[in-house]
Amino acid sequence: MAVLEKIRSKTVFLIAIIGLALFAFIISDFIGKGRFSNHTPNEIGSVNGEEVPIDAFRQQVENATRQANGQVSSIEAAKYVWEQNVQQILLNQQIEKLGLSVEKDQILAILAKTPLAQNPQFVNEYGVFDANKFTNYLATLKNTNPQAYAQWKMQEEAIIEDAKQRMYFSLIRAGLGVTNTEAEMEYHQEKDLADISYVALQYSSIDDKSVKVTDSEIQDYIKKHEKQFKQEAYRNIQYIVVSEKPSQTDIETEKESLLKLLQPEVVFNSKTNKNDTIAGFAKTKNIKDFVDRHSDVPYDSTFVNKDNLRSSYADTLFNLPVGKVFGPYQEDGSLKLSRMIAKQPGGAVKASHILIAYAGSQAATPNTTRTKEEAKAKAEELLAQAKVAGADFAQLARENSEEPGAVYSAGDLGFFSKGAMVKPFEEFAFNNAVGTIGLVETDFGFHVVKVTDKAEAVNIATISRKVDPSEATINSLFSKVTNFEMKAAQNPKEFANVAKKSELSVLRADNLHKNDDQIIGLGSNRSIVQWLFQKDTKIGDIKKFTSGGNYIVAQLVKQGEEGISSVQDAAPMVKPILIREKKAVILKEKAKGNSLEAIASANKTEVKSAANLIMKNPTIIGEGREPKVVGAAFGLKQGQLSKPIDGENAVYVIQLTSATVAPALDNYKTYAETVEKLRTDRAAQGILKSLESTATIKENLSAFY
Structure with missing residues (x-):
């Protein structure tokens, strides 16, 4: 049953690069889901008459979108999957023409190189994969669990496909050899x-x-x-965009709301039946509760130095006296009110380090074999070098530190406050004077640490509120867009003039194709592209769209159909x-x-x-x-x-x-390898392009995405 569970859950098909960077099916484990579901009469397209079923295609698109963590749109994923399908079908058609086949012993040889070969059920007394045990298991599975056996057969087909494609590319590589004359010619082209x-x-x-x-x-x-x-068929548009941004009135209203927070607030206390006066932001002692209650962003108690005060008002904020308030000020689409809570001399430290990891430490990689004792010895050796007068600590870090990116940062960690580093590291940095170099052990390994600077750190409480457009503003913007759309629709040829009178800028986007998603200046706007390629959309037509908080009014101004350019x-x-x-x-x-x-x-x-x-x-x-x-x-x-x-x-x-003329060489092997690699790379890029250029390919992505 343990193997059966693997059949049901562990193994999946992966789309991988086969041979010369071309797509094909491979397996990552043992048995799992197949790529295609049941064939249906609905098709997303066809390649040389071979249909691509829509149901299976949709599943592949969903998988691709999920693997991209939603970072690509459905149409972009569909284009990617379509191209894979086209390549896969073209390759299979070529393989069929050549009559390539894969026998049972080849399949078993492939399985012997997978994690399956380590399964105790399928190894002999020497720990070696036993093909007979696996074959017997399949025979039993066929009778006891037909569904699991059917899944295996799908995996077997994938293994066969993969093997055939490897054979196909091997044949191609065999025809890419380089003669000595060609290698000599390459040499002279480079050296003469x-x-x-x-x-x-x-x-x-x-x-x-x-x-x-x-x-x-x-x-x-x-x-x-x-x-x-x-x-390809293309469309050109002109368009206007009106964003749902807050008006100046909205901003002033929010400023007034923030300013009120500076004043004491009188509230009724139901327990005492009396009014209580609650201190405002400028005087309150319960900073955390006050900020958390009134701000979109919770209170941050961290002390930071000026370099880490991420604000365009850093100078003003850093120099505020304790207890003083600055604002309201506008930043990053929000209005903010800030109060200096405390200042801490030496509250931020700047340090550099050289990290030496060992097997088992948090900074270790799969290739780390050094023991803890060896790591300490190496760190002590580097510590001695770093303490030599005139030593270049940055260069030592570049050459020896195992911190990712040390070759670029030279071990410089910049300024940091308490709580930013692990405890032993923090204690050394904050408890030693500038210029001190020492050895610190943490869970990451051994650190040769140099304290390079100290600076004052401050804690600033900030109430931050995003300013959204009011309902009145939204209504006003909607009316403006609607009025423009109506006037432009009455006289489509005057689109630009109507926009100018409405104080709107006209933008253009050219060469939009039916499967496009991105529009310059608008980002992802698939709905606009779909409208442009509808049969009843004609030059001069106008339509309004909403996208990402924007109102868009677009007009089709030019179109070209598939064929030869005019x-x-x-x-x-x-x-x-x-x-x-x-x-x-x-x-x-x-x-x-x-x-x-x-x-x-x-x-x-x-x-x-x-x-x-x-x-x-x-x-x-x-x-x-x-x-x-x-x-x-x-x-x-x-x-x-x-x-x-x-x-x-x-x-x-x-x-x-x-x-x-460059002197003759005894052999031109290096140049032969260069030419062969160039040919191989070109073949990898050119084989499928060549097959596609002569194939009859029909795709209908835009009807589904």
Whole structure:
């Protein structure tokens, strides 16, 4: 029954990175829930005709959202899960085409490497996983508990899927080998050098306005590069936002309420049948009860130094005399009233430390093997080094402390008050003079501690109240938004003018896609995106939304459908390319000549030089990245003049002045490994992209999320 409980509760499917960082199923323990529930006719989409059932998909989205602790929206989780499903299906389809299979002995070999292999029920007298015992257990389980056996079969399918995918990626890796010639080429691209003289005729020397580009030329460019201009359906909007913020009247009303707390309050005492006078905030002796009763934030009795007084009014607050009150003042969306309760000279200490942990201490990591005695000995050694005149305590901490982040903080803990540190550490810091260095033992390990400064600390009581908009303010804001919406709807073309007259700013959000959730300036607003892609939403339509305490009135101003970009949409990208091409034609004519000097003279420029050019990083200092130019340099003979080259930033004519070929190596193994890793990385990124680009994929996320 113990194993049966594991079947029911312990093991879960995990989505993991398989092989070359691609998604696949793996198991983390033994038996558990499967990824897919029963197939239903409803589908979220399909991949090459294979449907993705909606019920199972929804469960996966819920799991993904839960694992993200609610930090992602449903549509973001759905997009993530959809992509995993697409990748999974495409991989499985390829595996099926190749006819890859996994046999029983392979499954058992995989299980032998899981925690299951440590289960006493399935090990022999030598403590080794016994496949026969496990097989017999499954045979018994099939007869005694068909439901648990069915769950195991689902896990078995996952193991088989995982193994097939590993085989698939192994086949791919086998085809990514690097020849010695390729490795040698990589070496020379990195080590060979070229020096050149050159003339550069900058594209910027010709005014863009003087170069004409027609719509037909843009259209021709799009046709030649259609893959680059495939687009999703998109929508552009303009909108106004009105936030439910408190008015100045609301703020003044709350200020008056806070000021009343400074005055004594007369209340009826039912026990004595008389009126009692209760001291106000300025005079009350029962600070904690008073603050807790009147503040959104409870009383904090901690003493803090000025550095830790987190307020834009820190100087004013820290310098308040004891008993004096400051405020009301506005900060972080709240109104505050603060009173100096007490001051404590030396109440804050600044210290640095070097922490040495040992096995069993609270600061130990799984890799910590040092004994307590060894830790103490090392700490005493560091203590001796720290006490040497002129010793750099910060550097000792960077090199030796086992506190996370010590390499950056150099062991500096900053200022802290009593109660912030464990008792032994606190006592040493507060009971010793500045400059004292000593050894302290705590549950975290051994600390070499240096007291670096002491400062006055203060305790300030603060009544803090968040200022919310009043009902009158909310009604006024709602009326303002509603009036704007009505006027804009009457004349949609005047949206911006109506907003201006209403003293509202118009904002834009472009290129919104049907599965988007985030809108620039608005954050998560899925409802707006869904409205934009409804069939009956047309250009010019206006609608009001509420989101996160904001009223939003949005208008659809432009839309584009899935397909190839229009001339209008592609122009911002294509026009600069065509302008540069036309400039290159003009400048190439100007770059004709028998020598660099003649070309430079004709164009009123100068001959420049560039040294130590390499193929691997084709950059010319002063010009920028120029792969065509650097590549051409390595194809010239010494002294040879190139033809005009249309580079990234200019048209160049170059002359090779010298070339240095790196000496041959005995072997090029290091370079072969570099090329192979590069190919592997590219394959990991490119395999699924390639499969997706040729697949027939239909997705319908926006209908469900």
